[in-house]
Amino acid sequence: MLPLTLTIQGGVDKDGTPDAVNEIEIARGEIIGIVGPTGSGKSTLIADIEQFAYADTPSGRRILINGLVPDQELRSDPRKKLVAQLSQNMHFLADMQVGEFLRMHAKSRGKDPGLAEKVIELANTLTGEPIDPHHQLTILSGGQSRALMAADIAVISDSPIVLIDEIENAGIKKQEALRLLSGEGKIVVVVTHDPMLALMASRRVVMKNGGMTRILSTSEEEHRIFKDIERVDGWLTSLRETIRQGEVVA
Ligand SMILES: Nc1ncnc2c1ncn2[C@@H]1O[C@H](COP(=O)(O)OP(=O)(O)O)[C@@H](O)[C@H]1O
Ligand SMILES: [Mg+2]
Numbered sequence: 001m002l003p004l005t006l007t008i009q010g011g012v013d014k015d016g017t018p019d020a021v022n023e024i025e026i027a028r029g030e031i032i033g034i035v036g037p038t039g040s041g042k043s044t045l046i047a048d049i050e051q052f053a054y055a056d057t058p059s060g061r062r063i064l065i066n067g068l069v070p071d072q073e074l075r076s077d078p079r080k081k082l083v084a085q086l087s088q089n090m091h092f093l094a095d096m097q098v099g100e101f102l103r104m105h106a107k108s109r110g111k112d113p114g115l116a117e118k119v120i121e122l123a124n125t126l127t128g129e130p131i132d133p134h135h136q137l138t139i140l141s142g143g144q145s146r147a148l149m150a151a152d153i154a155v156i157s158d159s160p161i162v163l164i165d166e167i168e169n170a171g172i173k174k175q176e177a178l179r180l181l182s183g184e185g186k187i188v189v190v191v192t193h194d195p196m197l198a199l200m201a202s203r204r205v206v207m208k209n210g211g212m213t214r215i216l217s218t219s220e221e222e223h224r225i226f227k228d229i230e231r232v233d234g235w236l237t238s239l240r241e242t243i244r245q246g247e248v249v250a
Pocket of ligand 1: 012013038207211
């Protein structure tokens with residue numbers, strides 16, 4: 001795995017005031033959160049990264065890869081695509097079966113089509129509603145689609161940078177999806193207000209009025225709280241399953 005760093009160089013907020021955070025360097029395997037109220041510029045920051053802004057977006061930010069301006073080839077060749085986005089509204093337009101689609105995707109990336117099975121297996125660890133290789137893509141639920149997309153990014157796509165913009169009611173095991181992606185050595189940038197996801201990140205950027213105002217490192221205390229939240233979340237998940245199965249909660 002090639003080493004890779006993503007650098008965000010500050011620009012300006014909506015009023016033209018320089019970002020208080022003037023540079024953030026992110027390494028492989030790191031999860032970075034982006035937080036802030038609606039309209040504070042979270043999606044704009046994600047978009048800056050997605051398009052490798054170079055002082056050519058309203059924020060004036062610059063994105064560097066390994067400390068350098070990414071060259072044109074990296075920006076345009078899909079096989080070399082550095083950035084994958086896991087979005088809230090995933091619509092598969094193709095009327096194909098899941099297995100068929102994944103084999104096609106693997107081939108287009110120059111990978112073994114047999115990886116399709118691995119993707120489905122992984123996706124099924126992230127969603128409570130099992131996906132079958134013979135399912136049509138168009139009938140998948142939101143949770144199934146996102147689980148499939150996360151697993152596809154982990155296994156087939158080489159994109160080392162994954163952007164996730166608010167997957168609050170995702171219907172997938174979000175923390176496991178994040179752990180999977182960062183465990184594959186990817187840089188995961190996640191917009192979230194979910195305390196569990198935000199505290200899973202090692203740092204979080206605080207947005208306000210379009211600007212990057214602070215960067216907080218997850219403290220020891222926050223990490224302890226994360227462990228508590230994770231336990232509660234696991235408990236809720238098992239209760240939900242008990243209810244779903246028509247059983248009595250003991
Ligand atoms: N740094 C900035 N400079 C100029 N306009 C910005 C900046 N950041 C955000 N905006 C604008 O503010 C609005 C809200 O930003 P957005 O990124 O959608 O917020 P959020 O995702 O936090 O709700 C958008 O119209 C966006 O273009
Ligand atoms: Mg947004």
